[in-house]
Amino acid sequence: MSLIEEFNEKATTRGIPLSAHLDVTWRCNERCVHCYLEHDAKGEMSTQEIKDVIRQLADMGTFFLSISGGEPLLRRDCFEILEYARSLRFQTKLKTNAVMIGPKEAAHLKKLSLEKVQISLYSNRPEAHDAITKLPGSFRRTINAIKLLKEQGVNVSITNVLMQLNSRHAKAVKQLAQELGVEFTIDPTITPMINGDRSITKLNIPIEELYSIMHDEDFVGDVGEFCAPVGTVGDDVLDGYSCSAGHTLAYISPFGDVYPCVSFPMPCGSVRRQSFRDIWFDSPAFAELRSVHVRDLHTCSHCSHTAYCSRCPGLAYMEGDFRGPSTADCEKSYVRTGVPSAAMQRAGRVPQVFTGLVQISGIQ
Amino acid sequence: MPTAEMYLSQSSDIAARTLGDDTIIMSTLDSTVFMLNSVGTAIWNAADGTTPLSQIVHDRVCAEFDVNEDEAYADAKEFAGQLAEHGILHVSDAPASSLEAQ
Numbered sequence: 001m002s003l004i005e006e007f008n009e010k011a012t013t014r015g016i017p018l019s020a021h022l023d024v025t026w027r028c029n030e031r032c033v034h035c036y037l038e039h040d041a042k043g044e045m046s047t048q049e050i051k052d053v054i055r056q057l058a059d060m061g062t063f064f065l066s067i068s069g070g071e072p073l074l075r076r077d078c079f080e081i082l083e084y085a086r087s088l089r090f091q092t093k094l095k096t097n098a099v100m101i102g103p104k105e106a107a108h109l110k111k112l113s114l115e116k117v118q119i120s121l122y123s124n125r126p127e128a129h130d131a132i133t134k135l136p137g138s139f140r141r142t143i144n145a146i147k148l149l150k151e152q153g154v155n156v157s158i159t160n161v162l163m164q165l166n167s168r169h170a171k172a173v174k175q176l177a178q179e180l181g182v183e184f185t186i187d188p189t190i191t192p193m194i195n196g197d198r199s200i201t202k203l204n205i206p207i208e209e210l211y212s213i214m215h216d217e218d219f220v221g222d223v224g225e226f227c228a229p230v231g232t233v234g235d236d237v238l239d240g241y242s243c244s245a246g247h248t249l250a251y252i253s254p255f256g257d258v259y260p261c262v263s264f265p266m267p268c269g270s271v272r273r274q275s276f277r278d279i280w281f282d283s284p285a286f287a288e289l290r291s292v293h294v295r296d297l298h299t300c301s302h303c304s305h306t307a308y309c310s311r312c313p314g315l316a317y318m319e320g321d322f323r324g325p326s327t328a329d330c331e332k333s334y335v336r337t338g339v340p341s342a343a344m345q346r347a348g349r350v351p352q353v354f355t356g357l358v359q360i361s362g363i364q
Numbered sequence: 365m366p367t368a369e370m371y372l373s374q375s376s377d378i379a380a381r382t383l384g385d386d387t388i389i390m391s392t393l394d395s396t397v398f399m400l401n402s403v404g405t406a407i408w409n410a411a412d413g414t415t416p417l418s419q420i421v422h423d424r425v426c427a428e429f430d431v432n433e434d435e436a437y438a439d440a441k442e443f444a445g446q447l448a449e450h451g452i453l454h455v456s457d458a459p460a461s462s463l464e465a466q
Contacts, residue, residue: 010384091392
């Protein structure tokens with residue numbers, strides 16, 4: 001067990017929100033076609049309110065803090081917020097599109113000793129990236145910012161959200177990341193909007209393409225290991241939880257609303273009405289979430305993918321039942337292994353992506 | 365006991381949090397992670413750049429834990445050296461205020 005895992009276990013045992021994701025604004029200078037936020041929402045927390053939330057998180061033992069948005073640098077006080085977070089010794093990550101980062105901002109970010117600056121990049125082709133962000137010139141500005149940050153010695157990572165518009169560029173983006181000397185990750189899931197609107201999920205890549213990505217060593221490493229089904233599940237898995245949301249992770253919106261995760265918009269309280277501590281320990285929503293173990297999941301507990309599925313309870317919640325399966329994760333487990341999930345079998349809907357291969361079914 | 369004093373100060377290039385008696389420290393320069401036990405946490409929390417290590421050992425370690433002061437001081441020096449190698453702690457032979465005045 002690594003030291004981080006050991007610390008995480010201590011946090012879980014003590015009920016500490018070890019990680020927090022704080023969106024300081026939902027406003028943005030880009031209009032990405034797949035974005036799950038409402039950019040015109042009003043009533044953001046003030047500088048003082050945000051600092052107060054950050055202090056409360058520090059008092060509760062939160063160690064990992066992601067400052068995000070919207071575009072966080074649209075707030076004039078963004079650097080003040082980051083400085084305050086670092087003064088309280090958070091391991092701090094900034095998620096940004098980077099178009100507002102010039103030499104001065106890059107130097108300032110270096111001085112803050114952030115864990116990393118995580119930047120969204122959708123293509124290696126300027127026209128394709130700009131078509132997704134709807135901001136002309138955004139590719140050029142983002143790439144310039146990455147170079148400036150690297151010159152300063154700031155740790156940078158590129159996140160490439162895959163959708164039908166850009167998935168064929170994924171390898172080239174990875175190559176570009178290597179040339180720039182930065183980390184690279186892909187995210188193959190478009191999540192519904194935080195207000196429940198699912199229309200943007202039509203941008204998701206087709207399952208055949210998901211199959212190709214999940215069987216490509218450039219993206220998953222050892223394909224044999226990544227795609228191997230695991231049949232047996234022990235009590236340690238069944239007594240555990242699907243993910244850290246609401247257990248050691250919390251999300252706080254720019255308006256002070258608290259949720260288990262940014263992808264799990266189940267209202268748990270507002271820091272404008274209660275302390276974060278009271279919400280974390282006393283919210284009925286958090287209590288309900290924490291009462292559900294893997295063995296309590298009506299479909300997934302009997303699924304052959306239980307041991308390794310990336311099941312997102314937030315996506316399941318947005319499908320109507322956080323105790324139920326998430327279609328996107330069923331598809332991922334299926335294309336990885338060729339074994340249909342329990343939910344797919346129950347619904348009698350198994351996508352045909354394994355043409356010509358022996359298909360296994362009915363392992364329960 | 366020391367022939368020359370040592371002064372410890374925490375680097376600004378770290379993230380740290382204490383849960384109970386344990387402290388996790390992560391270098392933002394190279395992502396190295398350290399976990400300090402209760403004695404390490406006591407020394408870490410007292411590393412203000414102005415308190416001599418001998419005093420930290422006397423006041424924070426020997427007063428709280430059942431240890432021999434000379435052995436505790438030797439262990440604390442080794443501990444400080446290890447953290448200093450990774451840039452987690454700064455070690456100086458003068459208090460921080462004196463350094464700032466130079």
